[in-house]
Amino acid sequence: MRPCVQMQAPPPGGVFLWLRGDQMELILNGKKVDLPGVETVYDVLKHYGLEGKIVMVELNEAIVAKDDYARTPLRPNDKLEIVHFVGGG
Numbered sequence: 001m002r003p004c005v006q007m008q009a010p011p012p013g014g015v016f017l018w019l020r021g022d023q024m025e026l027i028l029n030g031k032k033v034d035l036p037g038v039e040t041v042y043d044v045l046k047h048y049g050l051e052g053k054i055v056m057v058e059l060n061e062a063i064v065a066k067d068d069y070a071r072t073p074l075r076p077n078d079k080l081e082i083v084h085f086v087g088g089g
Contacts (some may be wrong), residue, residue: 042070
């Protein structure tokens with residue numbers, strides 16, 4: 001069993017983030033998910049094997065630029081939409 005609760009320091013002028021163990025609860029493509037060890041958009045893409053692929057990411061209704069994936073932090077209950085392209089005929 002994971003530690004009950006962890007507390008991270010708040011961002012300047014922000015609020016405290018409460019996490020259960022090392023899980024982050026997010027809304028991903030309309031479904032609630034608990035992902036282990038994610039802190040950034042890039043971490044989510046890596047979790048699903050999408051790093052390096054052509055994807056479009058929207059975080060809380062704002063498009064995230066590819067160059068910003070690794071530096072865009074996530075907070076519990078953030079809403080992520082990820083679209084990736086599949087080829088075929």
